[in-house]
Amino acid sequence: MISVRKLTKEFKIPVKPPGMKGAIRHLIRGEYKVKVAVESVDFSIEQGEAVAYIGPNGAGKSTTIKMLTGILKPTSGEILVNGIDPQRHRIQNAKNIGVVFGQRTQLWWDIPVEESFALLKNIYEVPDAVYNENLKLFNEIFGLSEFIGRSARKLSLGQRMRADLAAALLHNPSTVFLDEPTIGLDIGTKEAMRELIQRINREKGVTIILTSHDLKDVEDICRRIIVIDGGRIICDKEISQLTKEYAMDRGLQITLLDMQKELPARLLGQEGISYAAMEDAHTLEIHFKPEMYTAFEIVEEVNKYARIQDFRLREPSIERMIEKIYRSGEQSA
Amino acid sequence: MRRFIRRYIGFTRCTMEERIAYRKGFLVSAVLNMVGILVSVFLWRVLFAQESVIQGYDWNQMILYVLIVALLNATLGFDTERKLSKGILDGSIASDLTKPIDFQSMSFFQALGHSLVEGGTALILVVLLAVTLTDLSPYLNPVSMALFAVSLMLAFMLKFCLAYFGGLMCFFTSNGFGVVYLRQVITDVFSGAMLPLAFFPAWFQRLAGVLPFQASVYLPTQIFLGRIEGRGAVRILALQALWVVVMWTLSGLFFRFAVKKITIQGG
Numbered sequence: 065m066i067s068v069r070k071l072t073k074e075f076k077i078p079v080k081p082p083g084m085k086g087a088i089r090h091l092i093r094g095e096y097k098v099k100v101a102v103e104s105v106d107f108s109i110e111q112g113e114a115v116a117y118i119g120p121n122g123a124g125k126s127t128t129i130k131m132l133t134g135i136l137k138p139t140s141g142e143i144l145v146n147g148i149d150p151q152r153h154r155i156q157n158a159k160n161i162g163v164v165f166g167q168r169t170q171l172w173w174d175i176p177v178e179e180s181f182a183l184l185k186n187i188y189e190v191p192d193a194v195y196n197e198n199l200k201l202f203n204e205i206f207g208l209s210e211f212i213g214r215s216a217r218k219l220s221l222g223q224r225m226r227a228d229l230a231a232a233l234l235h236n237p238s239t240v241f242l243d244e245p246t247i248g249l250d251i252g253t254k255e256a257m258r259e260l261i262q263r264i265n266r267e268k269g270v271t272i273i274l275t276s277h278d279l280k281d282v283e284d285i286c287r288r289i290i291v292i293d294g295g296r297i298i299c300d301k302e303i304s305q306l307t308k309e310y311a312m313d314r315g316l317q318i319t320l321l322d323m324q325k326e327l328p329a330r331l332l333g334q335e336g337i338s339y340a341a342m343e344d345a346h347t348l349e350i351h352f353k354p355e356m357y358t359a360f361e362i363v364e365e366v367n368k369y370a371r372i373q374d375f376r377l378r379e380p381s382i383e384r385m386i387e388k389i390y391r392s393g394e395q396s397a
Numbered sequence: 398m399r400r401f402i403r404r405y406i407g408f409t410r411c412t413m414e415e416r417i418a419y420r421k422g423f424l425v426s427a428v429l430n431m432v433g434i435l436v437s438v439f440l441w442r443v444l445f446a447q448e449s450v451i452q453g454y455d456w457n458q459m460i461l462y463v464l465i466v467a468l469l470n471a472t473l474g475f476d477t478e479r480k481l482s483k484g485i486l487d488g489s490i491a492s493d494l495t496k497p498i499d500f501q502s503m504s505f506f507q508a509l510g511h512s513l514v515e516g517g518t519a520l521i522l523v524v525l526l527a528v529t530l531t532d533l534s535p536y537l538n539p540v541s542m543a544l545f546a547v548s549l550m551l552a553f554m555l556k557f558c559l560a561y562f563g564g565l566m567c568f569f570t571s572n573g574f575g576v577v578y579l580r581q582v583i584t585d586v587f588s589g590a591m592l593p594l595a596f597f598p599a600w601f602q603r604l605a606g607v608l609p610f611q612a613s614v615y616l617p618t619q620i621f622l623g624r625i626e627g628r629g630a631v632r633i634l635a636l637q638a639l640w641v642v643v644m645w646t647l648s649g650l651f652f653r654f655a656v657k658k659i660t661i662q663g664g
Contacts, residue, residue: 135494137657151657158497170492172411174418183407187498215418 066132066239066271067108071141073101073127101127103295104141111238114265114272116286118279120390124295125275129243132273133163145239159188162237166244169228171216177227178212181234188235195234202230205260222253229257233264239271240264246281258284279382289382291389299389306385313338313351315378316362320346321371330369337362339388349378405498405506412510427518430471434526437463452595457531458622459593464523464531465618466590469549471519473556477508478577481564485659494656501561501649508557516553541623544630548617551637555613558644559584565648568655589615609640 079095080086102124109115119125130136132143134150134157143150150157171180185195202208206226211219219227229245242261246254262285264270274285282289282303289306291299299306320327327348328340336356343349352362363375378384416423438460445456454462481504484490493500527533536542563580570576585591587610594602594615605611616633619625625633 130491133495135491136659154494155497155499158495161495163492163495165491168489168492172415175411175414179411179414183411186404186407187496189404 065109065111065144065146066273067142067144068128068132069106069142071105071128071131071143072103072139073124073131073136074139075099075101100295102131102138102292105292105295105297107290107297107300109271109273111271112265112269113288114261114286115274115288115290116282117273117275117290117292118277118282118386119275119292123292125292126243128292129163129241129273129275133161133241134158159235160238162232162235162240164229164232164240164242164245166225166242166247169216169224170231171224171227173217174215176213176215177219180216180227181212181231184231184234190235194236198230198234198236201263202226202233202260205256205263206230222249225249225253226256229260233260236268237270240273242272242274242276244276245274246276246278254278254281261285279386283382289386291386293390298392303382306382314354314359315349315351315384316359317343317376317378318348318350318363318366318372319374320348320366321373324348324370327366327369331365334365341391346373401502405502408503408506409510409513412507413514416511416514423514423518426471426515427522430467430519431522434463434467434522437467438526438530452593454593454595460531461527461533461536461622462593462618464527465621466614468516468519468523469552469556469614469617470590472512472516473508473553473560474515476511476515477504477557477560478564478580480507481561482567482577485564485567490659500656501645501652504561505554505557508560512553536621536623541620541626541630544634545617545621547634548620548630548637551634551641552613552617554641555609555637555644558641558648559609559613562644562648562651565651565655568658584610584613587611588613589618593618609644612637612640 075098076096077099078090079097080090105124105128117125117128127136131138132145132150134154137151145157146160148157148160171177172183181199184190190198199208206229208226208230211223211227216224216227225245229242232240240261245261246257249257258281261272261274265272265285272285274281276282286303288302289299290297301309323345325342328342328350331337331340331350336353337350338353339349339351341349348366350362350366357365359377363372366372441456441459441463444451445459449455451459484493490500493503496503560580563576566576566580587605587608589605589611594605594611597605605615612633616625616637620630620633
C-alpha cells in the first residue's frame with residue numbers, strides 16, 4: 065500500500081544569462097530560480113492495484129516515481145510505501161520494490177545477462193526455488209533462454225527490455241514501479257511486456273505503478289488512472305468510471321475548407337454538445353450526446369457555417385479521454 | 398559477516414569479468430603501466446649517475462620505491478572514482494539506489510574486483526622488474542614481508558576511501574573530470590607517489606604527516622624498505638587502520654548528506 069500526502073519537490077535551476085558575459089556573471093554570482101516539479105500531490109494506492117500515472121513530458125511523473133523509490137528526497141510532504149518512508153529507509157524499502165526505468169538499464173553491459181541475474185539473486189537473497197520458478201515464468205512469456213547467455217550490449221532493445229523487466233521481478237517484489245517500460249519497443253515485445261505485468265498483477269497481487277505514453281499499455285494493464293500535469297494531479301479515477309463519463313459522447317473530427325475561429329464557441333452554446341474546439345486551423349473536434357443528435361445532424365449544423373471537406377467519426381478511446389483531461393487541465397491552469 | 402560477503406561478492410566477480418571482457422583495453426593499460434614505470438626508472442638512473450645516495454635513498458631503494466608506488470597506483474587508480482562520478486553525473490546511480498544495498502560497500506566490492514585484475518597483472522610486472530633491476534635479497538625476510546602485506550591491504554582500503562570520497566564531490570560540482578583530476582594531483586603529491594616525502598621541505602612533511610594520503614602510499618614503502626621496523630612498523634599499521642576507519646566513516650556520512658542533494662535529470 066502506498067500513501068502520498070502533500071508531496072512537493074522543488075528543483076533549483078541555474079539561471080544563466082546568454083553569452084560569455086552571462087556565463088562569467090553566473091560563475092561569479094550564480095543565480096537560481098526554483099522550479100516546482102511536483103506540487104502538493106495526494107493519492108493512495110491499495111495493495112494489488114494497477115495504476116497508470118500519466119501526463120505529458122515534464123509533468124512530474126518520473127520525479128514522483130523517483131521519490132517513491134527513495135532516490136530523490138522530497139522538498140516536503142509525506143510518502144509511505146508499505147509503511148516505510150522510502151527516502152529515510154531506502155534499503156528497507158528497496159527489498160519490497162522492483163523498478164524499471166525504460167530509459168536506462170540495470171543490466172551489466174559487458175557480461176552475460178545471467179551473471180547480472182545471479183548478482184541480483186545474491187543481493188536480494190532469493191531462494192533457489194523462487195529464482196528457478198521465476199525464470200521459468202519469464203522463459204515462458206519472454207523466451208529469455210534464447211539470449212540470457214549474451215551480454216546486454218549485444219541484445220536488441222526488445223530483448224534488453226525484457227531482460228530488464230525480468231531483472232526487476234526476480235525477487236518477487238510486492239510493489240513494482242515501471243517508468244516508461246515499453247518506450248521504443250515493437251508491438252510484439254510490448255505485448256509480451258504487458259502480458260507479464262498483467263500476470264504478476266492478477267496472479268500474485270503485485271501492486272503496479274506504470275507511467276507510459278502508450279495508452280494501450282494503460283488500457284491493458286491498469287484499472288485506475290492518475291493524471292499529473294504541471295506537477296499537479298488533475299484527475300484520479302477508475303478507468304471504468306472515466307469511460308462512463310466521457311465515452312457517452314460521440315466524437316466527430318471535421319476538416320473545414322475555410323478558417324472558422326468563432327465556430328467552436330457558437331456550437332458549444334447549443335445543448336447536447338459537450339465539447340468543440342479547433343485542433344488546428346482547419347480541423348474541428350466536436351463531441352455530442354448521441355441521444356440528442358445523429359452524426360449527420362452535426363455535420364449539417366456545421367455545414368451551415370463552413371464548407372466541409374472531410375469528416376470522420378472518432379471512436380471513444382482512452383486516448384481521447386486523456387486528451388480531454390489534459391485540455392481541461394490546461395484551461396483551468 | 399559471511400552473509401554480508403555473500404551478498405556483495407557478486408559485485409567483485411562481475412567487475413572482474415567485465416574488466417577481462419575488454420581484452421584490448423586490458424593489454425593497453427598493462428603496456429601503459431610498463432612504460433610509466435620505465436620512464437621513472439630511466440629518470441632516476443640519470444640522477445643516480447651523479448650521486449650514489451639521494452636524500453637517504455640509494456639506487457636500489459629508489460627503484461623499489463618506484464615499483465611499489467606503481468603497484469599501488471595500478472591497483473587502485475582513476476577507475477573507482479571515474480565510475481562513481483560517471484554514475485552520479487549520468488544518473489545511472491538511480492538503479493543502484495533502488496537496490497537494498499549499501500552504496501559504499503557496493504563500490505568497495507566493485508573496486509576490489511577491479512584491483513584484483515589490475516593489481517594482479519601489475520604485480521607480475523613489478524616483480525619481474527624488481528628481480529631484473531634490483532637486489533631484493535635484503536628485503537626478503539618473512540616478518541617484514543608479512544607486515545608489508547598487511548600494510549598493502551590497508552593502503553588499498555584507504556585509497557578506496559579517498560577515491561570514493563573524492564568521487565562523491567560530483568554531487569556538488571557536476572564536473573566529473575575536474576574533481577577526479579584535482580583529487581589525483583593532491584593525492585600524488587601528499588601520498589608520496591610523486592616523490593618520497595623525504596625530498597620535500599620539513600614543513601611540507603609535517604603537513605603530509607597529519608593528512609591521510611601518506612598512509613596510502615608512503616608508509617607501506619617505508620615498511621618494505623625496512624626504513625621503519627619493529628614497533629614503528631606496527632605503529633604504522635595502526636595509523637593506517639585508524640585512517641581507514643575515519644575515512645570510511647566520513648565517507649558514509651558524506652554520502653548520506655550528498656544523496657539528499659541528488660538531482661537526476663531526464664526520464
